Every structure is written in structure tokens, then in C-alpha cells.
Amino acid sequence: MTVETKLPFNQEYIQAFSKDRNEPGWMATIRSKALEMADSLDMPKPDKTKISNWNFTDFQHSYKEAATIASLDELPEELKAYFDKDASMENLYIQRNQTAAYNSLAQDLQDKGVIFTDIFTAINEHSELVEKYYMNDAVAVDQNRLTALHAALMNGGVFVYVPKNVQIEDPLQAIFWQEDTDSALLNHVLVVAEEGSSVTYVENYISHNDTEETVANLVTEVFAHDNAQVAYGAVDNFAAGTTTYVNRRGVAQRDAQINWALGQMNDGNTISENITYLLGDNSNSEAKAVSVGRGKQTQNFTSSIRQFGKQTDAYILQRGVMKGAATTIFNAIGKIEHGGTKSNSEQESRVLMLSEKSRGDANPILLIDEDDVTAGHAASVGRVDPLQMYYLMSRGLEQEEAERLVIHGFLAPVVSQIPIESVRKQLTQVIERKVY
Amino acid sequence: MSGSVLEIKNLHVSIEDKEILKGVDLTVKGGEFHAIMGPNGTGKSTLASAIMGHPKYEVTEGTITLDGEDVLEMEVDERARAGLFLAMQYPSEISGVTTSDFLRSAINAKREEGDEIPLMKFIKELDKDLDYLDIDQNMATRYLNEGFSGGEKKRNEILQLMQLKPDIAILDEIDSGLDIDALKVVSKGINKMRSDNFGCLIITHYQRLLNYITPDFVHVMMQGRVVKSGGPELAKRLEAEGYEWIKEELGIEDEETAEQNA
Ligand SMILES: Nc1ncnc2c1ncn2[C@@H]1O[C@H](COP(=O)(O)OP(=O)(O)OP(=O)(O)O)[C@@H](O)[C@H]1O
Numbered sequence: 001m002t003v004e005t006k007l008p009f010n011q012e013y014i015q016a017f018s019k020d021r022n023e024p025g026w027m028a029t030i031r032s033k034a035l036e037m038a039d040s041l042d043m044p045k046p047d048k049t050k051i052s053n054w055n056f057t058d059f060q061h062s063y064k065e066a067a068t069i070a071s072l073d074e075l076p077e078e079l080k081a082y083f084d085k086d087a088s089m090e091n092l093y094i095q096r097n098q099t100a101a102y103n104s105l106a107q108d109l110q111d112k113g114v115i116f117t118d119i120f121t122a123i124n125e126h127s128e129l130v131e132k133y134y135m136n137d138a139v140a141v142d143q144n145r146l147t148a149l150h151a152a153l154m155n156g157g158v159f160v161y162v163p164k165n166v167q168i169e170d171p172l173q174a175i176f177w178q179e180d181t182d183s184a185l186l187n188h189v190l191v192v193a194e195e196g197s198s199v200t201y202v203e204n205y206i207s208h209n210d211t212e213e214t215v216a217n218l219v220t221e222v223f224a225h226d227n228a229q230v231a232y233g234a235v236d237n238f239a240a241g242t243t244t245y246v247n248r249r250g251v252a253q254r255d256a257q258i259n260w261a262l263g264q265m266n267d268g269n270t271i272s273e274n275i276t277y278l279l280g281d282n283s284n285s286e287a288k289a290v291s292v293g294r295g296k297q298t299q300n301f302t303s304s305i306r307q308f309g310k311q312t313d314a315y316i317l318q319r320g321v322m323k324g325a326a327t328t329i330f331n332a333i334g335k336i337e338h339g340g341t342k343s344n345s346e347q348e349s350r351v352l353m354l355s356e357k358s359r360g361d362a363n364p365i366l367l368i369d370e371d372d373v374t375a376g377h378a379a380s381v382g383r384v385d386p387l388q389m390y391y392l393m394s395r396g397l398e399q400e401e402a403e404r405l406v407i408h409g410f411l412a413p414v415v416s417q418i419p420i421e422s423v424r425k426q427l428t429q430v431i432e433r434k435v436y
Numbered sequence: 437m438s439g440s441v442l443e444i445k446n447l448h449v450s451i452e453d454k455e456i457l458k459g460v461d462l463t464v465k466g467g468e469f470h471a472i473m474g475p476n477g478t479g480k481s482t483l484a485s486a487i488m489g490h491p492k493y494e495v496t497e498g499t500i501t502l503d504g505e506d507v508l509e510m511e512v513d514e515r516a517r518a519g520l521f522l523a524m525q526y527p528s529e530i531s532g533v534t535t536s537d538f539l540r541s542a543i544n545a546k547r548e549e550g551d552e553i554p555l556m557k558f559i560k561e562l563d564k565d566l567d568y569l570d571i572d573q574n575m576a577t578r579y580l581n582e583g584f585s586g587g588e589k590k591r592n593e594i595l596q597l598m599q600l601k602p603d604i605a606i607l608d609e610i611d612s613g614l615d616i617d618a619l620k621v622v623s624k625g626i627n628k629m630r631s632d633n634f635g636c637l638i639i640t641h642y643q644r645l646l647n648y649i650t651p652d653f654v655h656v657m658m659q660g661r662v663v664k665s666g667g668p669e670l671a672k673r674l675e676a677e678g679y680e681w682i683k684e685e686l687g688i689e690d691e692e693t694a695e696q697n698a
């Protein structure tokens with residue numbers, strides 16, 4: 001057992017932080033209890049990746065307020081690329097460092113009772129609603145040391161609430177722009193879709209700290225009530241200096257659906273957990289994730305769908321491209337619990353290796369506590385097929401271009417699922433940049 | 437000058453140290469259609485692969501030139517850009533890459549940077565060729581060859597041929613697995629290419645393709661060599677009588693027998 005250093009934050013600091021934000025008592029209590037627990041809890045234990053010498057706990061938490069954004073024209077080009085220039089971006093939240101810098105929501109959605117606001121405003125203005133969901137049934141405060149640390153020091157995020165039977169056509173988009181290179185981001189995203197509602201949410205994490213070291217500790221909680229549908233897209237793009245722990249969980253009730261499409265393009269070391277609970281009968285989930293590893297980064301992605309309800313359907317798809325001396329582990333875990341009769345569970349993990357020194361591992365795992373179910377899994381770790389290259393090059397494509405097509409094609413099953421076209425394009429560009 | 441000239445001289449090719457081609461001589465010029473026939477396993481696909489530069493095939497002797505340029509010195513993609521095209525017997529499936537994206541990249545690969553084909557022009561020409569070959573429009577948006585039926589793959593190869601407009605094309609069993617209607621359509625596509633600037637080498641087992649595409653020359657390959665050449669009537673005789681008579685006429689022994697006698 002490694003000896004963990006004591007956390008560099010105390011109760012006094014945390015209570016002052018909470019007070020500064022006018023947080024209600026329940027929130028202050030969560031923070032304080034979480035900090036108490038954090039010292040004694042274990043670190044997460046990602047399968048096959050050793051994180052004992054990664055820094056998740058020593059970081060700068062205090063920060064200065066950043067300027068708000070009056071008009072989207074002010075944004076640097078790099079950020080503008082994430083929007084659909086042609087679509088009117090009516091539902092948009094931009095967080096600049098830890099400041100809610102820009103927020104808009106279409107009037108008709110506001111009229112219907114939809115909430116799309118930064119987490120601190122939500123905690124104040126919709127205190128009971130947030131309290132009901134915040135770190136209770138999806139991600140527990142005491143899951144591990146990092147979730148406790150998150151609960152104690154949460155310093156950003158967004159709240160999405162969709163009332164009963166409200167269908168939102170246009171996606172909601174959140175951009176978490178870590179402009180400041182050294183303060184840590186402990187971001188919390190909470191999505192609640194009431195009975196019969198539907199919503200598409202897409203988020204982007206962006207930072208620039210290639211050399212300065214910092215930490216991102218992110219939690220997402222998604223609740224899809226009976227017959228609700230949530231499509232959740234993400235492009236994570238933290239720079240090399242950020243060590244990331246990201247924990248995204250979903251809970252689906254009867255007839256509900258939660259679909260994830262995650263573009264996990266961080267340049268630093270990353271531990272990612274994406275776990276969905278299919279509690280209700282006939283609920284379903286697709287968890288798709290794509291990653292490109294480069295340089296010396298080590299990453300571990302675990303996607304898991306746990307099926308409790310009857311006739312549930314789960315599909316996990318992971319695709320990764322490895323180059324340089326990158327190491328990536330993909331774990332895809334399907335679990336059908338006792339009582340989940342007539343359910344189906346599929347996992348597919350595939351890794352494409354572009355260099356001799358990179359390492360990739362794909363582990364689809366199926367755990368079944370029920371007889372009357374169907375399941376399947378597939379995994380592969382391989383190189384670009386020379387016959388495919390020959391075929392493409394025989395049509396005049398240069399080697400690099402042929403390889404580019406094969407790689408994009410390999411990642412397409414996940415990339416094509418990203419909900420907003422501009423974000424999809426952006427992800428494609430990030431992939432391009434990481435591969436070449 | 438009208439048309440290109442592909443010249444193959446004394447070509448020897450090995451695969452995994454086994455010699456398959458044992459001295460092939462063949463010249464294909466713009467405006468000419470050649471057919472190559474021959475029993476299974478005699479090296480027809482090997483010849484096609486060696487011309488295109490398949491990584492597994494090793495040329496141990498002889499030359500291949502295109503308009504005097506040394507083809508064997510070129511990478512696969514350079515051969516394509518120089519004007520060669522091979523419709524493969526077993527085209528690869530490229531998952532996640534649509535036929536239309538791939539075609540546009542391939543067309544642009546032959547053009548100068550900054551002179552890419554305008555999108556609208558590309559779509560118009562693609563639609564025209566899809567129509568001509570009776571191919572469902574949705575094939576353009578399907579992933580290249582993935583889940584295509586045998587016949588669809590062959591049509592797609594001809595679609596690529598028409599789109600890329602090479603100087604010299606080699607078609608390896610483009611007729612295998614085609615139903616009668618598809619055979620007619622594919623032949624129609626190939627015939628449309630006919631011009632002084634287009635030469636074609638058609639590898640086939642059956643006269644039925646040659647009923648639609650009349651070759652100017654017919655060659656018979658056996659045991660890694662072109663053993664006999666003639667006009668269209670040669671193909672008809674092969675269809676009627678098989679290959680025995682050629683073996684007898686030329687005194688060719690089956691390889692196993694030859695080995696036993698040796
Ligand atoms: N990868 C390989 N390893 C070993 N032998 C091979 C390989 N590929 C081809 N051969 C051999 O080379 C010989 C010629 O094959 P080729 O495919 O050129 O024949 P073909 O004339 O095109 O036959 P077909 O009419 O059946 O298509 C065959 O004996 C075949 O078994």
C-alpha cells in the first residue's frame with residue numbers, strides 16, 4: 001500500500017468557499033463530510049493501470065473570477081469552431097475557468113420550465129431539486145477518494161432539467177474552457193430528464209496547459225425517468241499537463257434510454273469511468289467511446305452497463321488508436337443482474353496500433369447472473385491491414401492519406417454518434433491533430 | 437501520341453519464395469482490349485498484382501514499363517497516379533469510409549493541390565455513373581465494399597474505373613459472381629471506356645463476358661507463362677474445347693506429372 005500524502009485543504013477553507021457562493025446548508029454539509037472522508041478512502045482502482053504515482057490530490061483550487069463573455073464574437077477562433085455557425089446557438093453555456101461566462105436558453109424552453117444553468121445558480125435557485133439528485137444515487141460521495149474530493153471541492157458545472165413530457169429538439173451545449181493554466185477543475189454536470197421527456201446534451205472540455213501541471217476531477221450524473229431519453233455527447237480535450245479523473249454515470253428507469261458518445265481526446269493521463277444503471281424494465285443504453293493516445297500518456301477507460309430491469313438492452317462500443325509510446329486500457333463490462341430476464345448485453349472494444357512502442361489492451365467482460373438472456377462480445381488489438389492500404393493506394397491515395405482514411409473509418413462508428421455537427425467536425429479535427 | 441503503352445518483358449514473380457510467373461511477355465496499348473484466360477492457379481492474378489505492386493509479390497526478373505517509365509520502381513500509389521488501375525478479384529472492405537468520400541479522395545489524389553474537383557461537379561459525375569451502372573444511389577453513402585454482395589463489389593470496381601479514368605486498366609475476373617443483368621451492365625461500363633486513350637487487360641474464365649466486350653487479342657496463360665495468343669476466335673475455341681488441346685499442341689505436361697518425370 002502506498003502512503004498517501006495528506007490533502008492540502010482544510011475544513012476552514014472549504015466552509016469559506018461554500019459561504020462565498022451562498023450555498024445552502026445541505027451543500028456545505030456535503031462538502032464538509034466529504035473532506036472528512038477523503039483522507040481515509042481508497043483511490044479508484046482502474047483495472048490494469050497503476051495510478052499510485054499520479055497526482056490527483058495536490059493542486060491549486062483558489063482562483064480569480066474570469067471575465068464574462070458579452071458576445072460570442074469575442075471568443076478565440078479555436079473556441080468558435082465548436083459552434084454551428086449556421087445554427088443559432090440558443091442553448092449554450094460557456095464556463096470560462098470557474099466562471100459562468102455565457103448562458104442562453106431558448107425562450108420557449110424557458111417557458112416550458114426547462115433549466116439550463118451553471119451549477120452554483122442551480123444550487124441556489126433550485127435547491128431542493130438539485131439536492132434530491134446531487135451525489136446520491138448515481139455517483140456516491142464515498143465511492144472513492146476522488147469522488148469525495150470532488151464533493152468537497154466542486155468548483156464548476158452545469159445543471160440541466162427537463163420537465164415531464166417536454167421534448168427538446170435542439171441540443172444543449174456546454175463548453176468548459178479552462179483558460180487559466182494552473183487552477184484545477186472539479187466540474188459537476190447534473191442532467192435530470194423527467195418522465196416522457198427528451199434531451200440532447202453535448203459538452204466540450206478545453207485547456208491549454210501543455211507544461212503546467214494541474215488536475216481535472218469531473219463528475220457527471222444523468223437521470224432518465226420513465227420513458228425519458230437522454231443523448232449525451234462529449235469531447236474531452238484537456239492538454240498534456242492535466243491529469244484527469246472523469247466519472248460519468250447514468251440511471252435509467254422504465255422504458256428510458258441513455259446514450260453516450262464520448263470523444264476522449266485528452267493529452268494527459270486519464271482515468272475514465274462511464275457507468276450506466278438500467279434499473280427500469282425495457283430501458284436501454286449505448287455507451288460509445290473513442291480515444292487517440294499519443295506521446296507518453298497513459299489512459300484507462302472503463303465503460304460499464306449494469307442491467308437490473310427486465311428486457312433491457314445494452315451496447316458498449318470502444319475504439320482507440322494508439323501511437324507514440326502511449327498506453328491505453330479499454331475495459332467494457334456488461335453485467336446482467338439477477339432478475340434481468342430477456343435482456344441483451346453486447347460489448348465491443350477495438351484498438352488500432354500505429355507504432356511499435358504503443359500499448360493497447362481491450363478487455364470486454366460479461367458478467368451474467370441470469371439464464372434467460374442474450375449476450376455477445378468482441379475485441380481486437382491490431383495494426384492497419386496492409387491489404388486495405390494496398391487497395392486504397394492502388395487508387396492513387398498516398399500512404400499517409402490512405403492511413404488517414406482507415407483511421408477515420410475505424411473511429412467513425414463512435415464519431416458519427418456525436419450529436420452536434422460542429423462538435424463532430426471539431427472532434428474529427430482533434431483526431432487528425434493527434435494522429436499526425 | 438495517342439494512348440499509353442504498358443510493356444511487360446520476361447516477368448518472373450515469386451510469392452513466399454515460390455516462383456509463380458516464369459517469364460511473361462505482354463504489351464497493352466491505348467485503344468486495345470486484351471483478354472487473358474487460363475486454368476485456375478496459373479498466375480493470372482499474380483500478374484495483375486505484380487503490375488499494381490501488391491506487397492506480397494516479389495519480382496525477381498524482368499521489367500514492367502508504362503510509356504517507358506519503370507513501373508517496378510514506383511510505389512503502389514505512384515503506379516495508380518501514373519495511369520494504372522486494377523479492378524481486384526477480391527476488393528478490400530474499408531469500414532467507416534463511404535464510397536463517395538473515398539472516390540473524391542482518389543480523384544483528388546490525381547489532381548494538383550489547389551485544383552481539387554469541385555464538390556458539385558463530383559456529385560454530378562458520380563450520379564451519372566451510378567445511373568449508367570444501375571447502382572442504387574445509396575451505395576455512395578455506404579462504407580466502401582462493407583457488406584456489399586459479390587456483384588455489388590464488382591459494380592463498385594467498375595464505378596471506380598469510370599470515375600478515375602485510368603490509361604490502362606486490368607480487370608481481374610470482373611465477371612465472376614455476376615448475374616446476367618449485372619454482366620450486361622458491367623460490360624456496358626467497360627465498353628464506355630473504350631477509346632484510343634484507354635487500354636484494357638481483362639482476366640476471365642468465360643467467353644460470356646467476351647460476348648459483350650470483344651477483345652482485340654486473347655492470350656492463354658499456363659504455368660506462369662503466356663503460351664498462346666490469338667484473336668477473339670481463340671476464346672471461343674477455349675470455351676468449346678477447354679485447355680487440353682493447347683497442352684497437347686504445345687507439349688505442356690501437368691506440373692505434378694512433370695515433377696514425377698523429372
Ligand atoms: N499468398 C500465397 N502463398 C502461397 N501461394 C500463393 C499465394 N498466393 C497465390 N499463390 C499461388 O500462386 C499460384 C497462382 O495464383 P493466382 O492467384 O495468380 O492464380 P490465377 O491464375 O489468378 O487463378 P484463378 O483463376 O483461380 O483466379 C497458385 O498456385 C496459388 O496457390
Ligand SMILES: [Mg+2]
Nearest residue numbers: 480481482525
Ligand atoms: Mg485469379
